[in-house]
Amino acid sequence: xxxxxxxxxxxxxxxxxxxxxxxxxxxxxxxxxxxxxxxxxxxxxxxxxxxxxxxxxxxxxxxxxxxxxxxxxxxxxxxxxxxxxxxxxxxxxxxxxxxxxxxxxxxxxxxxxxxxxxxxxxxxxxxxxxxxxxxxxxxxxxxxxxxxxxxxxxxxxxxxxxxxxxxxxxxxxxxxxxxxxxxxxxxxxxxxxxxxxxxxxxxxxxxxxxxxxxxxxxxxxxxxxxxxxxxxxxxxxxxxxxxxxxxx
Amino acid sequence: xxxxxxxxxxxxxxxxxxxxxxxxxxxxxxxxxxxxxxxxxxxxxxxxxxxxxxxxxxxxxxxxxxxxxxxxxxxxxxxxxxxxxxxxxxxxxxxxxxxxxxxxxxxxxxxxxxxxxxxxxxxxxxxxxxxxxxxxxxxxxxxxxxxxxxxxxxxxxxxxxxxxxxxxxxxxxxxxxxxxxxxxxxxxxxxxxxxxxxxxxxxxxxxxxxxxxxxxxxxxxxxxxxxxxxxxxxxxxxxxxxxxxxxxxxxxxxxxxx
Ligand SMILES: Nc1ncnc2c1ncn2[C@@H]1O[C@H](COP(=O)(O)OP(=O)(O)OP(=O)(O)O)[C@@H](O)[C@H]1O
Ligand SMILES: [Mg+2]
Numbered sequence: 001x002x003x004x005x006x007x008x009x010x011x012x013x014x015x016x017x018x019x020x021x022x023x024x025x026x027x028x029x030x031x032x033x034x035x036x037x038x039x040x041x042x043x044x045x046x047x048x049x050x051x052x053x054x055x056x057x058x059x060x061x062x063x064x065x066x067x068x069x070x071x072x073x074x075x076x077x078x079x080x081x082x083x084x085x086x087x088x089x090x091x092x093x094x095x096x097x098x099x100x101x102x103x104x105x106x107x108x109x110x111x112x113x114x115x116x117x118x119x120x121x122x123x124x125x126x127x128x129x130x131x132x133x134x135x136x137x138x139x140x141x142x143x144x145x146x147x148x149x150x151x152x153x154x155x156x157x158x159x160x161x162x163x164x165x166x167x168x169x170x171x172x173x174x175x176x177x178x179x180x181x182x183x184x185x186x187x188x189x190x191x192x193x194x195x196x197x198x199x200x201x202x203x204x205x206x207x208x209x210x211x212x213x214x215x216x217x218x219x220x221x222x223x224x225x226x227x228x229x230x231x232x233x234x235x236x237x238x239x240x241x242x243x244x245x246x247x248x
Numbered sequence: 249x250x251x252x253x254x255x256x257x258x259x260x261x262x263x264x265x266x267x268x269x270x271x272x273x274x275x276x277x278x279x280x281x282x283x284x285x286x287x288x289x290x291x292x293x294x295x296x297x298x299x300x301x302x303x304x305x306x307x308x309x310x311x312x313x314x315x316x317x318x319x320x321x322x323x324x325x326x327x328x329x330x331x332x333x334x335x336x337x338x339x340x341x342x343x344x345x346x347x348x349x350x351x352x353x354x355x356x357x358x359x360x361x362x363x364x365x366x367x368x369x370x371x372x373x374x375x376x377x378x379x380x381x382x383x384x385x386x387x388x389x390x391x392x393x394x395x396x397x398x399x400x401x402x403x404x405x406x407x408x409x410x411x412x413x414x415x416x417x418x419x420x421x422x423x424x425x426x427x428x429x430x431x432x433x434x435x436x437x438x439x440x441x442x443x444x445x446x447x448x449x450x451x452x453x454x455x456x457x458x459x460x461x462x463x464x465x466x467x468x469x470x471x472x473x474x475x476x477x478x479x480x481x482x483x484x485x486x487x488x489x490x491x492x493x494x495x496x497x498x499x500x501x502x503x504x505x506x
Contacts, residue, residue: 111344
């Protein structure tokens with residue numbers, strides 16, 4: 001575990017050093033971006049309606065009983081943009097994109113394609129890792145913006161339609177705008193940017209580490225997803241703590 | 249990462265020296281004290297039984313594996329020294345082909361030139377077409393790697409290596425999956441290329457006809473040790489029983505039809 005983290009820090013450092021290469025690799029970055037968007041945008045939106053909806057459903061009746069129903073917009077708004085949006089989308093992307101990265105790089109490793117790149121003096125970090133990490137660190141925050149908007153809408157919808165909450169759209173969004181500030185959204189985006197880098201690094205690292213045949217690839221994929229999610233959830237606490245300093 | 253010399257075609261091979269190379273995997277010795285000296289422009293064939301460590305030796309020469317002890321010198325410099333691998337153009341034809349599955353045949357063959365921005369796209373297209381027709385795959389640029397047969401992959405892999413115009417070219421069993429006619433074509437191309445640009449070629453092969461046909465010198469390796477090195481006639485004359493058994497093995501039907 002600690003050895004893995006060490007190796008990942010080295011990989012991150014090498015990727016940072018490779019950043020000047022990103023202009024050259026822009027074609028591959030766009031390809032990756034397209035793939036990520038294509039694979040997850042619809043799923044992210046569907047998921048988000050339900051995330052926003054369930055928060056409203058859980059909290060709305062409790063608030064309404066105490067006459068606080070009008071506060072539901074802010075509550076759903078904040079919890080979605082600072083916490084649930086970034087974390088849920090990161091988990092979704094770890095499963096959807098992290099696994100694909102680990103599988104693709106892992107099979108290239110096993111079938112000696114990575115070796116072939118090296119013999120042609122093509123650095124696998126420039127060719128494989130850099131475009132993927134850049135693409136995911138752009139794509140995930142963008143995805144979170146969509147997800148947050150859709151989740152707010154889902155929350156508003158449930159608040160309006162559920163007869164135990166019964167808050168009109170107007171009231172929901174007025175309260176949301178009073179409570180949620182731009183910095184709260186930015187806060188969530190910063191989190192998601194960090195998560196994106198974690199997913200990219202963990203998955204590329206696992207891919208490059210793959211040994212053995214198809215079973216090795218399977219093992220790498222599982223590890224990439226599980227380790228990404230574990231790291232996301234642990235980092236989430238510390239990031240929240242750190243970002244609190246910027247809140248005031 | 250660009251090679252010295254830019255677009256200019258290197259017209260001379262390099263000397264390759266292997267000094268006291270040892271390698272074991274998980275405690276099993278695979279290479280034991282390998283010493284080789286390959287002259288610039290030579291066609292050097294390595295033969296030996298399956299599992300004797302030939303592929304592992306090639307991977308050491310091109311820097312994909314690190315020796316436990318000993319060293320590899322390219323043009324007199326250790327390949328571990330910084331910049332040496334970048335300064336020399338080298339290419340390897342992998343036993344499995346090792347083509348990039350996500351790219352088309354044409355993109356694979358042109359990869360070296362396009363990644364290092366050595367030529368314009370139209371120039372690359374011309375070169376790719378030329379090398380593909382050389383290996384009998386004219387017009388298959390747009391095909392996917394996954395739809396090729398084993399032998400076709402091998403030939404694309406050879407085309408990809410030729411595009412690099414290397415100073416050192418390593419072939420891991422270039423003809424093992426080819427039909428006899430194509431084997432001859434590839435053998436001719438290995439020799440042609442060697443005459444045209446004096447590239448140093450190291451060829452691993454089981455194919456006795458190919459080996460004795462193209463080799464300037466042959467090395468026989470068994471269980472990670474070099475048994476004998478020399479010209480084709482030297483090796484044929486070698487009295488070592490392992491060598492004799494390897495060179496003279498032939499299939500005799502227990503119940504001859506005629
Ligand atoms: N990465 C590795 N890890 C562990 N063992 C390895 C590794 N690579 C090769 N070996 C072992 O080294 C030995 C030599 O393998 P190598 O591939 O060089 O054989 P070869 O001479 O090329 O055989 P063939 O003619 O069948 O290709 C084999 O016993 C193989 O199991
Ligand atoms: Mg081999």
